[in-house]
Amino acid sequence: MVRTDLSTPLRIEGSGERTVRWEIEAPEAMRCELVLEVTRDGVTATTASLAMNFLPAVKVRKLPYIPEPQPVRTPILIGAHHCPLWEADKPEMWANVLKHPERTPALGFYAQENPEVSDWETKWAVEHGISFFIYCWYRVSQGEPVKMRFSSAIHDALLKSRFVDKMKFTIMWENQARGQAGVADEKDLMTNLLPFWIKNYFKHPSYLKIDNRPLLFIYRPEFLVEDLGGVENVAMAFERMRQACRDEGFDGLYLLGEYRGLDPNHLSLMKRLGLDYTFAYCWYVPNDPTPQQAIQAQMQYIRKTQELGIIPQVVTVSQAWSGWRDEGTIWKIPPRDYEVLLREARDFIATLPAGELGRRMLLLDNWNEWGEGHYIAPYREFGFGYVDAVRKVFSNAREPHVDLIPEDIGLGPYDGAYRAWMQRDQNPRSSAPARVEEDRG
Numbered sequence: 001m002v003r004t005d006l007s008t009p010l011r012i013e014g015s016g017e018r019t020v021r022w023e024i025e026a027p028e029a030m031r032c033e034l035v036l037e038v039t040r041d042g043v044t045a046t047t048a049s050l051a052m053n054f055l056p057a058v059k060v061r062k063l064p065y066i067p068e069p070q071p072v073r074t075p076i077l078i079g080a081h082h083c084p085l086w087e088a089d090k091p092e093m094w095a096n097v098l099k100h101p102e103r104t105p106a107l108g109f110y111a112q113e114n115p116e117v118s119d120w121e122t123k124w125a126v127e128h129g130i131s132f133f134i135y136c137w138y139r140v141s142q143g144e145p146v147k148m149r150f151s152s153a154i155h156d157a158l159l160k161s162r163f164v165d166k167m168k169f170t171i172m173w174e175n176q177a178r179g180q181a182g183v184a185d186e187k188d189l190m191t192n193l194l195p196f197w198i199k200n201y202f203k204h205p206s207y208l209k210i211d212n213r214p215l216l217f218i219y220r221p222e223f224l225v226e227d228l229g230g231v232e233n234v235a236m237a238f239e240r241m242r243q244a245c246r247d248e249g250f251d252g253l254y255l256l257g258e259y260r261g262l263d264p265n266h267l268s269l270m271k272r273l274g275l276d277y278t279f280a281y282c283w284y285v286p287n288d289p290t291p292q293q294a295i296q297a298q299m300q301y302i303r304k305t306q307e308l309g310i311i312p313q314v315v316t317v318s319q320a321w322s323g324w325r326d327e328g329t330i331w332k333i334p335p336r337d338y339e340v341l342l343r344e345a346r347d348f349i350a351t352l353p354a355g356e357l358g359r360r361m362l363l364l365d366n367w368n369e370w371g372e373g374h375y376i377a378p379y380r381e382f383g384f385g386y387v388d389a390v391r392k393v394f395s396n397a398r399e400p401h402v403d404l405i406p407e408d409i410g411l412g413p414y415d416g417a418y419r420a421w422m423q424r425d426q427n428p429r430s431s432a433p434a435r436v437e438e439d440r441g
Contacts, residue, residue: 062410
């Protein structure tokens with residue numbers, strides 16, 4: 001059934017614009033494709049389609065809050081990279097998603113600083129076997145006491161949420177912006193940055209620690225060579241970081257460096273820097289591959305990294321890619337094929353040496369990189385398809401299970417800031433053109 005605010009055919013004269021909204025109901029759960037056709041003088045002028053996944057109907061009820069999460073157990077730790085770009089005062093970050101309405105999150109165009117948003121993410125993650133998030137962490141105060149940006153997902157939402165004890169988290173130091181996101185020298189690292197991490201994150205009960213060692217992911221570890229004045233200086237600084245963590249009651253610190261390639265020289269550099277493991281934030285797969293080609297390419301990266309034997313790895317698998325402006329290679333692995341990739345990754349991990357982190361965890365790319373085109377959180381096109389694949393491959397939880405979204409229990413919406421921005425943006429007299437910042441890997 002389709003309901004719209006139109007009762008007669010819509011005519012757009014000249015260069016005028018008109019917003020039209022439809023509400024659509026399906027008679028049963030199904031996947032389908034909605035097709036919009038625009039005609040001019042009886043001739044089709046253009047068409048557009050939108051994939052839709054209608055979930056089984058649930059009885060709508062009003063609850064005071066999100067039901068307590070029911071985590072499922074997995075034999076290894078499953079983590080997901082978390083992209084914290086979706087703040088209330090930066091609604092323009094959703095610009096690329098507007099071109100891809102099938103990407104609309106189940107939370108809508110949300111403001112991430114709301115603790116209730118974090119609680120939904122925690123519930124959806126742990127009920128499908130994902131036990132920790134890796135938040136991208138941005139510094140803007142190199143050489144000075146720590147100041148951050150895009151930090152609200154952790155400080156305003158997760159750490160103030162009701163379910164914070166149900167989910168582990170760690171950070172990926174996103175040190176790509178030269179001169180502001182790295183360190184000025186070792187003193188800056190040891191007196192500003194590391195103490196901030198230890199106090200605010202490492203000592204938090206929900207921060208991920210393995211063998212009583214916090215995990216710290218570093219996005220561009222090679223940039224520290226310039227920041228600290230040489231490879232040997234980086235290695236010594238890393239050892240001082242580990243000792244500082246021991247002095248605070250930990251048994252050290254696991255340091256993981258990001259790299260998505262197979263250059264032996266780069267992998268050797270990572271080892272010389274003193275990193276414990278390499279990992280990929282995402283995998284680059286060229287030439288607009290099919291899902292099967294994207295799966296094969298990723299597994300080739302992973303297997304070849306192991307064959308080179310230069311530095312141990314923690315495996316990441318990627319779901320899709322488009323780039324912020326739909327540039328370069330574009331691809332997507334649907335949930336059924338994603339399940340195949342997860343099984344291949346699971347089987348590979350079982351072959352890694354006992355005792356290594358790579359034997360004990362898998363990283364998923366990405367929970368919510370909506371603008372860049374890789375995401376597994378519940379959303380319009382495939383619903384809970386990706387997280388259901390994780391649950392199916394890695395947990396022994398009995399099926400079926402019920403997945404709730406905010407509308408099912410009378411909560412939400414969480415997009416007030418976005419809707420206000422859209423209203424201003426549609427009035428050129430009250431707003432200037434927005435610009436999308438590109439600051440992702």
